[in-house]
Amino acid sequence: MNKLQHYQQYKLRYEIAILFCFFFIxxxxxxxxxxxxxxxxFEVLPFQLWEPFSWEYASAISMLVLFPCLSILLxxxxxxxxxxxxxxxxxxxxxxxxxxxxxxxxxxIKELVYWFMNTGYDFGDFWxxxxxxxxxxxxxxxxxxxxxxxxxFIISQLQGEVSPIxxxxxxxxxxxxxxxxxxxxxxxxxxxxxxxxxxESAGNYVNLHIDDRIYPLRATLGNLSEQLVxxxxxxxxxxxxxxxxxxxxxxPLSSGDSEVKLETGxxxxxxxxxxxxxxxxxx
Numbered sequence: 281m282n283k284l285q286h287y288q289q290y291k292l293r294y295e296i297a298i299l300f301c302f303f304f305i306x307x308x309x310x311x312x313x314x315x316x317x318x319x320x321x322f323e324v325l326p327f328q329l330w331e332p333f334s335w336e337y338a339s340a341i342s343m344l345v346l347f348p349c350l351s352i353l354l355x356x357x358x359x360x361x362x363x364x365x366x367x368x369x370x371x372x373x374x375x376x377x378x379x380x381x382x383x384x385x386x387x388x389i390k391e392l393v394y395w396f397m398n399t400g401y402d403f404g405d406f407w408x409x410x411x412x413x414x415x416x417x418x419x420x421x422x423x424x425x426x427x428x429x430x431x432x433f434i435i436s437q438l439q440g441e442v443s444p445i446x447x448x449x450x451x452x453x454x455x456x457x458x459x460x461x462x463x464x465x466x467x468x469x470x471x472x473x474x475x476x477x478x479x480e481s482a483g484n485y486v487n488l489h490i491d492d493r494i495y496p497l498r499a500t501l502g503n504l505s506e507q508l509v510x511x512x513x514x515x516x517x518x519x520x521x522x523x524x525x526x527x528x529x530x531x532p533l534s535s536g537d538s539e540v541k542l543e544t545g546x547x548x549x550x551x552x553x554x555x556x557x558x559x560x561x562x563x
Contacts, residue, residue: 288487288494299344307333307340334393342385343420346378350424355484379417383410436496460488462495471495473511477542479504479521491544514561516540516550524561 287294314332318325353374359367387403394401403409462469471490480487480494481501488495497504505513505521515521522540530550531539538550550558 299347303340303344307336311336330397334390338386338389338393339382341389342382345385346381347424349378350421351428354425354428375418375421376414378421379410379414382417383413460497473508474523474525477523477526477544478546478548479513481519489546509561514554514558516548516554516558518551518553520548522548
């Protein structure tokens with residue numbers, strides 16, 4: 281398994297770790313900068329050493345919590361260049377909501393920290409501080425959206441994205457599709473449906489597993505598995521489906537579920553909910 285394949289397999293864990301490290305490091309740098317500026321301008325610091333860390337980490341934690349909301353925004357309300365005025369208005373409103381939520385979470389964390397340290401915390405003049413924070417938040421909002429879109433583009437180019445060779449307006453497969461088209465790094469590759477070992481639900485995508493390679497297809501697992509029944513695929517769990525010819529063994533479990541081992545060595549759970557359908561397709 282190469283580095284890209286390892287990343288694909290543990291993609292969510294990597295993404296969480298990267299975000300956590302970014303916000304933690306950024307918060308630490310900002311907090312230490314405040315302390316250094318304070319020592320440069322004052323003989324005695326006008327705050328306790330822990331305070332800048334509480335300010336910056338509170339902001340970092342809030343941003344970390346809200347970051348997934350931006351991904352949801354981009355998926356549910358994609359920017360439409362054909363209706364640019366409407367899209368700008370929607371994203372402007374979204375930036376205000378983002379800032380309000382960020383400030384609200386940040387200030388709640390600060391209040392909790394100051395309460396724990398047995399001291400008071402003053403937010404200051406409400407409207408002035410809200411405008412002050414929005415100035416910074418709108419820039420973060422735009423940079424995060426740019427980062428999410430750039431990241432998505434880079435990953436799709438590296439791992440490739442699958443589409444039907446005869447693709448219509450809807451994201452569905454032709455009835456008798458035997459091959460799929462993979463667009464990767466500016467090139468196009470053709471794969472056979474019969475080479476796909478199993479399918480894995482991944483949000484708005486379904487990951488197609490071919491040996492140790494993973495390719496995403498924009499579809500839902502329910503629709504895709506139904507379309508591929510005639511190709512020998514069967515859904516065995518809410519999160520995955522398999523090609524029956526790729527099965528090596530089936531092991532019943534005391535819970536009523538079973539474990540399905542594929543020829544590749546991959547072991548997947550066969551849920552009781554899908555057992556009857558699985559047995560009927562095997563028969």
